Amino acid sequence: MSSQDVAQVNDDLVPAGIEPAGANAQSGTQTGTQTEALTRQVELLQAELVRAQHDVLTTRDHIIGLESENVRLQAVAERLGRRVTMQHNRLQKLRTKLRVQERRTHRAERKLKEVLASRAWRVGRVLTRTKTPGV
Amino acid sequence: MADPLFSIVTPVYNPPLDVLEDTVASVLAQTFEDWEWILVDDCSPEPGVLELLHGYAERDPRIRVVERETNGHIVKASNDGIDAVRGQFVALLDHDDLLTPDALTRNAEMIEAYPDVDYLYSDEDKIGEDGRLYDVFLKPMWSPERLRGQMYTSHLSVIRTELLREVGGFREGYDGSQDHDLALRVTERARRIVHIPEVLYHWRVVPGSAAADANAKPYAWVAGRQAVQDQVDRLGLAAEVDYGPHPGLYNLRRRLDPTMRVSLVIPTIGKSSLVWGLHQVFVVEAVRTVIERTRHQNLEIVVVYDPPTPKSVLGELREIAGDKLVLVPFEAPFNYSRKMNLGVLHSTGERLVLLNDDISVRSADWLEDLVGPLDEPDVGMTGAKLYFSSDTIQHAGHAYNRGHYLHPYIGEPGDSPGRFGELMINREASGVTAACAAMRRDTYFQVGGLTETLPLNFNDVDLCYKVRSQGYRIVWVATSELFHFESRTRERVVEAWEKDAAVARWGRPFNDRYMREPAVTARKARRSTGRKA
Secondary structure, eight states, X not given: OOHHHHXXXXXXXXXXXXXXXXXXXXXXXXXXXXXXXXHHHHHHHHHHHHHHHHHHHHHHHHHHHHHHHHHHHHHHHHHHHHHHHHHHHHHHHHHHHHHHHHXXXXXXHHHHHHHHHSHHHHHHHHHHTOOOTTO | OOOOSEEEXXXXXXXXXXXXXXXXXXXXXXSOOOEEEEEEEOOOSSHHHHHHHHHHHHHOTTEEEEEOSSOOHHHHHHHHHHHHOOSSEEEEOOTTOXXXXXXXXXXXXXXXXXXXXXXXXXXXXXXXXXXXXXXXXXXXXXXXXXXXXXXXXXXXEEEEHHHHHHTTSSOTTOTTSHHHHXXXXXXXXXXXXXXXXXXXEXXXXXXXXXXXXXXXXXXXXXXXXXXXXXXXXXXXXXXXXXXXXXXXXXXXXXXOOTTOOEEEEEXXXXXXXXXXXXXXXXXXXXXXXXXXXXXXXXXXXXXXXXXTSOHHHHHHHHHXXXXXXXXXXXXXXXXXXXXXXXXXXXXXXXXXXXXXXSEEEOSTTHHHHHHXXXXXXXXXXXXXXXXXXXXXXXXSOBEEETTEEEETTTXXXXXXXXXXXXXXXXXXXXXXXXXXXXXXXXXXXXXXXXXXXXXXXXXXXXHHHHHHHTTOEEEEEEEEEEEEOTTSSSOOOOOHHHHHHHHHHHOOOOOOSSSOTTSSOTTTXXXXXXXXX
């Protein structure tokens, strides 16, 4: 909210013609220019006071609202942070598992190649007249 | 042997032996083992009772039997038990009731979590003669106002021994409500009170017992009223305790200092409608009933009106309220919150009552009962019991459950007692509607009044959250009764963003700790709109 908005809002708070308790009885009793000027000044000051009090009220509301939102969001952030840490740890474990599996696969492939290249394998294949799939 | 954590105290007087054996079995089945059990036989005429108790005591060194020489009734017998305890906490168990196996374990966990706890209570249900469990009482979190209305903490109560002895144990002369009297005195001094939201106790229903029939012990109601009055007097509250509509319930009738200025702030647009077959201008009816049915004279009625309000209506208001009336014009676009804030800024009372224009006062002491609790410094806001014109319930406190802001009991018959009498006694609530709510002036300013970011709906919900966020209790007052002709003054429209804004500030509403599920039923509860005049 800009300061101009605030000014606009506050103008709404100075309604003309507030009738205080007992206003009926008092109407018409104020006479004389000096008294009128003083009355007007009091009204202006009262309006100023209402503006200031309203500012305090709405500011306080914003502060409490923001504080609450802040606390809530911090809690959410902490919860999400814990989830990130948890997921990160899980990812690390999975990567380690993957590396182990890759090493095992690599070792198995190497052994297979060695078997396929061995004399025993070749002789066996000739004798059994079979073909090794994919070779 | 080192002192145990728990001392269970049970006064025994002639129970059926099979029932007593069940009680013993429930204690022996505890998963937590650091306890002793003081069984005080109050001269049971049936010799088998004492034999049975001694038999168990011989088999388990944790069980001790105290034999009274005369029949002294429950207060004396219980106090003899308290004199004998060695444990840090006393758990009170009746001779025919049952503990759940985890009862002491759950209490021990809470004591470990909150080392300064002095009083613990938990949920309970009833057990019939056929062993059936029913009537589960899901209790609210610590509610001092409710404890003045009924003995709701009841079973299972666990009290720090040091504090129990400090307050002098049970008091003579309060038979039948001696536990209520004790709870009132203990909680006044307790550093921390913890509610365990689990059923840890089965209260046995036998014909003629208080569990079966609240009318069974009329003397208990008399003693209970006196116990509550004693607390009111000890705390210096300006109130008389009255019997409630049902045995075991109590109502506080508050007195208001005549010098206390009370400002009623009423927003209006001067609408009218048919109510009870009569054409009524709402604000005129509201002010008329306020003037006619309010004893307190130090009143100021601030009416904040929009320009469409007919001049004749303002004239009628002047006639009815005379010099009590303050008229404040409101020319900005509709914003209920700003209207009310403006009204408050033009008021002078130390107590504020926020009032919709579509209400009509029903009960004689509505204002005294509504405003009185605010004399307690930790009460930040109070709300009234509101009825539709059909005499059904419109408002009995908010409940924030299942993602919604709810009006529990909406549409219930007006004379319904509610679950465990909660429609007939004052009690703490998560929130109350601003259609009729009271606050201290300083509290209203402390929390920033009604938020103007919510011009129509949920601004009262937000106000209640703010009040509680500052550590105050909100009290719903059952004896402050008004009619509320809701939604006849303005079309009820709830925008999604309004709820989103409330949720953004305070989080999703769920697990209300004062009005716990299933007390709020999905069928009956309706969303609160917080709609205003």
